[in-house]
Amino acid sequence: MTITVSMTVNGEERSGVCEERTLLVTFLRETLRLTGTHVGCDTSQCGACVVHLDGDSVKACTILAVQAAGRDVTTIEGIADGDTLHPMQQAFHENHGLQCGFCTPGMIMSALDLLKHNPSPTEREIRDHLEGNFCRCTGYHNIVRSIAAAADMMAPGEG
Amino acid sequence: MYAFRYHRAGSIDEAVRLHGSCEDPGYLAGGHTLLPTLKMRLAQPSDLIDLGDIDALKHTATTSGALTIGAGVRHNDVARMSHSIPALAGLAGGIGDFQVRNRGTLGGSIANADPAADYPAACVGLGATVVTDRRQIAADDFFVDLFETALEEGELVTSVIFPAPRRAAYMKFPNPASRYAIVGVFVAWTDSGMRVAVTGAGASVFRVADMEAALARDFSPDALADIRIPEDGLNNDIHATPDYRAHLVTVMARRAVVRANASSDGVRL
Amino acid sequence: MNLSGEHRINAPREVVWRALNDPVILHQAIPGCEAVEQESPTSFTARVKAKIGPVSAVFSGRVELKDLDPPAGCVISAEGTGGVAGFASGDARITLREDGQATLLGYDAEGKVGGKLAQVGARLVEASANKITNAFFSRLDGLVALPETPPPQSTDESPTIGHRRQEVPLERVLIGLVAALVIALGVVAAFLQ
Numbered sequence: 001m002t003i004t005v006s007m008t009v010n011g012e013e014r015s016g017v018c019e020e021r022t023l024l025v026t027f028l029r030e031t032l033r034l035t036g037t038h039v040g041c042d043t044s045q046c047g048a049c050v051v052h053l054d055g056d057s058v059k060a061c062t063i064l065a066v067q068a069a070g071r072d073v074t075t076i077e078g079i080a081d082g083d084t085l086h087p088m089q090q091a092f093h094e095n096h097g098l099q100c101g102f103c104t105p106g107m108i109m110s111a112l113d114l115l116k117h118n119p120s121p122t123e124r125e126i127r128d129h130l131e132g133n134f135c136r137c138t139g140y141h142n143i144v145r146s147i148a149a150a151a152d153m154m155a156p157g158e159g
Numbered sequence: 160m161y162a163f164r165y166h167r168a169g170s171i172d173e174a175v176r177l178h179g180s181c182e183d184p185g186y187l188a189g190g191h192t193l194l195p196t197l198k199m200r201l202a203q204p205s206d207l208i209d210l211g212d213i214d215a216l217k218h219t220a221t222t223s224g225a226l227t228i229g230a231g232v233r234h235n236d237v238a239r240m241s242h243s244i245p246a247l248a249g250l251a252g253g254i255g256d257f258q259v260r261n262r263g264t265l266g267g268s269i270a271n272a273d274p275a276a277d278y279p280a281a282c283v284g285l286g287a288t289v290v291t292d293r294r295q296i297a298a299d300d301f302f303v304d305l306f307e308t309a310l311e312e313g314e315l316v317t318s319v320i321f322p323a324p325r326r327a328a329y330m331k332f333p334n335p336a337s338r339y340a341i342v343g344v345f346v347a348w349t350d351s352g353m354r355v356a357v358t359g360a361g362a363s364v365f366r367v368a369d370m371e372a373a374l375a376r377d378f379s380p381d382a383l384a385d386i387r388i389p390e391d392g393l394n395n396d397i398h399a400t401p402d403y404r405a406h407l408v409t410v411m412a413r414r415a416v417v418r419a420n421a422s423s424d425g426v427r428l
Numbered sequence: 429m430n431l432s433g434e435h436r437i438n439a440p441r442e443v444v445w446r447a448l449n450d451p452v453i454l455h456q457a458i459p460g461c462e463a464v465e466q467e468s469p470t471s472f473t474a475r476v477k478a479k480i481g482p483v484s485a486v487f488s489g490r491v492e493l494k495d496l497d498p499p500a501g502c503v504i505s506a507e508g509t510g511g512v513a514g515f516a517s518g519d520a521r522i523t524l525r526e527d528g529q530a531t532l533l534g535y536d537a538e539g540k541v542g543g544k545l546a547q548v549g550a551r552l553v554e555a556s557a558n559k560i561t562n563a564f565f566s567r568l569d570g571l572v573a574l575p576e577t578p579p580p581q582s583t584d585e586s587p588t589i590g591h592r593r594q595e596v597p598l599e600r601v602l603i604g605l606v607a608a609l610v611i612a613l614g615v616v617a618a619f620l621q
Binding site for chain 2: 001003019020021023042043044045047050056057058059062063064066067110113114129131132133
Binding site for chain 3: 193203272273274304306334339392396
């Protein structure tokens with residue numbers, strides 16, 4: 001059965017028609033055409049689909065769109081300030097934290113949730129936090145370095 | 160995913176009433192087992208009743224000697240309660256990955272009763288009481304068999320009461336990919352005696368009486384050194400044989416005792 | 429995977445053999461059984477709705493009987509499909525041994541599982557299989573076990589041993605057990621490795 005689902009996405013009220021069984025990631029990509037959130041494994045393991053739901057990082061492939069109705073969703077498209085990259089995006093750019101880029105939106109959304117709870121994580125803590133995000137190109141090294149750099153950039157007093 | 164009707168319940172009563180009025184319904188808590196199952200078309204419920212909006216399932220309370228956690232409290236929320244029962248918080252912080260812990264709930268986990276889930280070990284290990292919409296069930300009686308609990312049709316877990324232990328720790332040997340316990344052992348020195356609860360090794364969580372008796376005499380890892388549980392009936396899969404799991408139970412139990420003795424800060428309830 | 433075990437049924441071997449040839453008994457003993465049908469003298473199908481944890485699927489099992497040696501045992505070739513869920517197949521050797529007034533029913537099955545089941549459920553296949561076969565045997569025992577006192581004669585439809593007098597084709601052999609094994613091989617509870 002088709003239903004209309006409304007939610008706040010990247011600060012804007014958005015609504016669209018989907019089915020009750022439609023996944024949030026499908027709703028974002030195919031109904032709202034926000035294709036920055038990727039579908040990787042589709043089994044809640046790889047983390048390519050990570051978005052923020054009411055401020056918490058979640059895997060959008062394992063949530064129904066209708067579960068997010070009335071809630072606040074932030075995707076990778078919603079973190080830059082106009083043409084100015086978010087510090088986390090800037091750090092990935094500067095530290096070569098991606099190769100093919102497929103995992104990157106999920107990595108960035110996941111990493112932002114880490115810094116929310118732990119503004120200056122150790123390398124070990126960063127690696128532990130990325131347990132649910134798979135990268136098949138980089139060996140994670142530059143991703144970890146990017147997140148550490150972003151933490152420095154985002155630290156109070158560091159601009 | 161097959162089609163279903165979606166309901167968002169606003170209260171425990173409404174959820175239970177909805178469940179009773181639907182043909183083949185299911186409760187949707189964190190959804191991190193249910194939704195993957197539905198995506199593979201391995202189940203076809205007529206109705207899903209979303210419990211995510213029920214505030215009464217999200218409360219936590221500390222009373223003298225016990226911590227009550229609402230069934231809808233997420234793993235990451237429990238992981239941040241390290242001030243109350245550190246062993247429980249540590250266990251919750253080791254479930255799945257960070258995003259799974261942002262969705263998965265205590266009630267959903269124990270109602271599902273996956274043989275390799277972590278929470279059943281904490282419930283049985285701490286001698287917890289499971290509270291439902293209609294009664295209270297001792298954790299020892301709650302977990303019955305593989306994916307089978309004492310819950311009746313439509314019965315909803317509302318909270319779990321964890322008595323504070325004097326000392327406790329959980330150690331698991333996780334599958335490196337899924338973080339499910341190949342073997343996990345929760346050891347607790349409680350007001351009512353020693354408890355050793357094992358998850359991942361058998362069809363359901365179980366206690367090890369020999370280890371409990373040995374720890375009652377001497378709460379040290381050496382007390383467990385010569386105790387090996389029988390491998391008969393233990394799980395066998397591509398990750399570990401029954402023989403290996405039996406071995407791991409002793410190893411994890413000993414490590415748990417070491418950790419329990421090390422966390423001298425104990426419990427402040 | 430290998431699945432083997434032995435269960436003691438509190439009834440003589442002939443009774444157990446006959447019970448395993450009785451569709452009424454089988455229907456009741458197989459957890460979730462919806463239908464048992466005969467395709468040919470030595471092949472059968474069973475439809476079973478299996479529910480383990482979050483998984484609930486209808487499985488069709490097809491069974492081929494070989495090496496019949498009543499009432500001592502037989503070999504069963506079975507395959508089960510659960511639609512998109514996957515498939516399972518295997519051979520099981522069944523033996524019935526006398527143990528006083530009771531019967532020891534042994535099985536030794538070698539099976540393989542494919543499809544999504546194998547992909548995502550490997551860690552749970554064997555545990556699920558054990559659970560289903562155990563449930564089958566305990567139901568079977570409840571249905572055929574020798575009563576403490578003789579049951580009252582009745583003419584109703586209840587499947588007590590007393591009124592099963594008609595000859596059931598021997599080939600209807602052990603469908604219950606087989607279906608249980610097949611389904612068990614096939615059913616996999618969720619979830620993710």
